[in-house]
Amino acid sequence: MAxxxxxxKVLEQKPLTFMERLYxxxxxxxxxxxxxxxxxxKATISYPEQTRPFSPVFRGLxxxxxxxxxxxxxxxxxxxxxxxxxxxxxxxxxxxQKNEEHLxxxxxxxxxxxxxxxxxxxxxxxxxxxxxxxxxxxxTFAPSNFTxxxxxxxxxxxxxxxxxxxxxxxxxxxxxxxxxxxx
Ligand code: SF4
Ligand code: SF4
Numbered sequence: 001m002a003x004x005x006x007x008x009k010v011l012e013q014k015p016l017t018f019m020e021r022l023y024x025x026x027x028x029x030x031x032x033x034x035x036x037x038x039x040x041x042k043a044t045i046s047y048p049e050q051t052r053p054f055s056p057v058f059r060g061l062x063x064x065x066x067x068x069x070x071x072x073x074x075x076x077x078x079x080x081x082x083x084x085x086x087x088x089x090x091x092x093x094x095x096x097q098k099n100e101e102h103l104x105x106x107x108x109x110x111x112x113x114x115x116x117x118x119x120x121x122x123x124x125x126x127x128x129x130x131x132x133x134x135x136x137x138x139x140t141f142a143p144s145n146f147t148x149x150x151x152x153x154x155x156x157x158x159x160x161x162x163x164x165x166x167x168x169x170x171x172x173x174x175x176x177x178x179x180x181x182x183x
Contacts, residue, residue, distance in 0.1 A: 059122045059137040062115055062153070063160050063173060067105050070162040073134035074113065075106035083129035088119035106132070113155040117142045138173070 019025055045052065054060075065073045076093035094111035096104045103109075120142075127136045145151055161169035 054139050058139055059124045061117075061138050061140040061142045062120075062126070062158055063136055063138045064110075064113060064155065064158045065134050065136060066160055066163060066170075068163060069102070070164040071101075071103060071105040072109055072159065073105055073132045074110045075108050075132055075134070076110040076113075077108075077131065079129045079131065080126035080135055083125045084120075085123065085125065086119040086121050088116045089126060090114045090116075110155060113158065115153045115158065117151040117153060118148060140173075 067073055076091055078091065078093075081087075081089040081091060090112075091110045091114070092112040093108050096107050096109055122137065124137050142151070142153075160173050163170040
């Protein structure tokens with residue numbers, strides 16, 4: 001038979017020895033390894049019932065912040081979008097009307113604010129660039145989704161619950177991050 005190289009080797013199939021034919025020594029050897037690991041500390045945890053503590057520098061899902069009166073902090077200046085290396089942020093600015101002072105802290109606000117989580121690399125530069133403490137990266141994962149569109153988070157999904165009308169939800173959304181940063 002013609003071969004391309006001379007590296008082919010004919011393997012010899014040796015008959016099994018008596019001990020190998022018994023199989024028991026190999027089974028005991030395998031079971032010994034299994035039992036040895038039963039008493040060792042587990043490297044895994046039962047997620048999601050158990051969770052590991054986050055690192056103090058963990059950067060997760062973005063949150064659009066409100067002030068203590070429940071007004072949106074964002075003034076749609078666009079600095080976060082400019083700072084974003086992944087070009088993941090888009091927004092549309094709007095002027096605050098006279099009767100909207102209780103909704104928006106500044107004279108301008110983001111009528112539309114979107115983050116494309118498929119582009120985001122969770123670098124945190126948007127948070128650093130923001131002069132209004134209007135965006136921060138929380139301790140929450142971006143949940144999985146079935147469609148690309150589902151990873152484009154709108155303002156409604158990003159906005160933190162109102163601390164005046166939804167105090168409990170607000171505290172939960174805020175997470176432990178700020179407490180950890182103060183340590
Ligand atoms: S975390 Fe980084 S990549 Fe993600 S939106 Fe902010 S600046 Fe862009
Ligand atoms: S989140 Fe901050 S940096 Fe981005 S547009 Fe709003 S105020 Fe400006």
